Amino acid sequence: MWTLLGIAVVVAGFALRLNPLVVIALAAAVTGVAGGIDPVHVLEAFGKAFNDNRYISAVFLVLPVIGLLERYGLQERARILIGRLRGATAGRLLFIYLFIRQLCAALGLPIGGHAQIVRPLLAPMAEAAAEKEAGTLADDERMRIRALAAATDNVGAFFGEDIFIAVASILLIKGFLETNRIVVQPLQVSVWAIPTALLAFAIHGARLLLLDRRLKSGKP
C-alpha cells in the first residue's frame, strides 16, 4: 500500500508547480523505497525504460525542416491562404481538421501531429481566421485558439485510432484477453469504438462551431 506514496508525490509536485523532471525522479525514488526495492535497481529500471522509450522523442527529427520553412514564411503563408478563403472561420477550419484527423486515424493513416501540422500550419491558420472574425485578438484569446488547435489534434487522434484494427490499444486488449483465455478478433473490438468516435465528433465539433459564435459576439 505504501507504494502509492509515489502517486502522492506526483500530485503534490504538480500542484506546487515544482520542476516536473525533479518531481518524477523523486516519485520514482519514493516508490522504489516504499516498495522495498534496492535504490540501484530502481535507477537501473528507470534508465532502461528511458532508453527503451527513446522512440517517443524521434518526432523531433521534423524540427529542422519545419524551422527552415518558418524562416521562409510558412506560418505567414498559412495565414495568407486562410485570409483568401471566403467563409473560412476558426471554428469551421478546426471542425474540418477534426473530421480529417479522425478519419485518417480510423484508417491507420499517420497524418497530423503537433510538430508537423499544428505549430506550422493549423494554429496560425486558426489564428488568422479568428482575426478575420473578431478583428485583432487579445493575447488570451490568441493563446486559447492555439491551445484549441492542439486539443483538436489530440481529440481527433484519440477517438479515431481505436477504429483501426492494428492500433496498439486494440492489440493490447486482444493480448490481455488472451492471457485471460478469451480469444477475440481485433475487428470485433474496433467496431465498438465507432459509437464513441461519432459522439466525440459531435461533442468536440459542436464546441468548435460555438467558438465562431463567441468570436463574433466579441465576448471573452
Add this chain to the structure above:
Amino acid sequence: MITLEYVYILSGLLIGAFAVLSLLDRANPRRLVNGAFWGLLATSFLFGSKIGDLGNGILVLLLVALGAIGLGRGAGESTTTEERRVSAVTHGNWLFAPALLIPAVALIGSLFFKSVTVHGVPLLDPKQVTLISLGAGAAIALAAAMIWLKPPLLAPLQEGRRLMDTIGWATILPQMLASLGAVFALAGVGGAVGHVATAYLPLGHPAAAVAAYCLGMALFTAIMGNAFAAFPVMTAAIGLPLIVHKFGGDVVIMCAIGMLSGFCGTLATPMAANFNIVPAALLDLKDRNAVIKAQLPTAGLMLIANVILMECLVYRF
C-alpha cells in the same frame, strides 16, 4: 533491415549538432547548460544501447539536474516578420509542399513499404514502419527544401535548435513519465490501486460496476498518464470479475469502451506530456496547462458519454 536504431543515430547526430550550436550561441546566457543538456541527450540516442541500464540511469539523473538548473533560450528568429511576409508572398503556396512531404512520405512508407523484402529480409522493421517513415519523410522534406530555397548550410540546424529551445527541458518529459510508469509497475502500484478501488467503490449493482470501471479507467489513466497502464489493472480488478463474470456483460464492448474512457483521462492530465505539455511549449503558450484546459470540457462530456454508452450496450449483447 532498417530498424529504429538508424532513426536514433540520426536523432543523436541532430541533437548533438544542437548542443554544439548552443555552446557557441552568445545570445543565450545559459549556453553551457543548454550545451550540456542537448549533449547528454545526444549521448542517449547515440550510445544508449551500449552504456547499460545503470549508465542510462545516471545519464537521466544528470539530465534532471540540468533541467532543474534551467535551460535558457538561444538566438530567436533569424528573419523579421516583414521579411517572412515578403518571402511568403514571393514563394507562394509552394511553401506548403515540403511540409506536406513529411506526412506524404510517412503515408507511402507505412502503406507500401511494410511488406517490401530484400533477399527475404524485410527492408523496414515491420513493427516500426511508421516511425522510420517519419524520419525518412523529415529527411526527404529537408533535402527538397534545401535544394529549392538554397539557405545557408547551417540554417536548418539553427532553426531546429531554435524550436528545440522553445520546448526546452520538456523535451524529455514524455520519456521520464514512461520510465516512472516502469518503476510503478516494478513496485506493484497498479495492483495496489486495483485493491483500493475494489475495497472502497460500491460495486454491488451492474450499473454501479460499469460506472466505477469507466471512471476508474479515466482516473487511473490520469494518474499514470497512459491508458495502456491503467487498462490491465482496472479490467482485471473490476471489469472481468464483476461486469463480465458476475453480471454477464459483453467482454468486447466493455474493453473497447473502457479503453476509450481511459483516453478521456489522457486528455485531462499533465502526465500525458507528449500530448498535453510538449504542444503547449511548442505553441509558445504562457500557461503550461492551456491545452489541458482546452480539452477538459470535451474530456468530461466524453467520459459521461462513454459511461452511458456502456450502460446501454454492455448488458444487451
